[in-house]
Amino acid sequence: MEIIRATSDVITANLGPDDALAINNALNEICNGVHLDEWDFQTRMGVDREQARKVLHAIGAAIDVMKEQRQAESKEW
Structure with a gap:
């Protein structure tokens, strides 16, 4: 994960597959x-x-979307 920018209102970050899955799985749980x-809660x-x-x-x-693009590029998920 890379934090691109943080302001008082928004955080912009790049998430790799593992980062995105970790957030998704934690929220789902x-x-x-x-x-x-x-x-x-x-x-x-x-x-x-x-x-x-x-x-x-x-x-x-x-x-x-990430999965589809990675599959189109023959990358592992």
């Missing part, structure tokens, strides 16, 4: 695997479950 009441994560799921869906879609 906390959103879908571990049972936490909503108040506990918010306290532990700092965001509500809906926001975490939005990030999970976005990173998942980006991983799908």
Whole structure:
């Protein structure tokens, strides 16, 4: 992972396949695997479950694109 830029509003980063999968898997586990009441989720994560799921869906879609491009380039996933 490489942090390209960090401002008060946005962090721009380059994620490799392993980085993207780590984020995806961690979000998936906390959103879908571990049972936490909503108040506990918010306290532990700092965001509500809906926001975490939005990030999970976005990173998942980006991983799908990355997989397709890597396969087209005959690279391992």
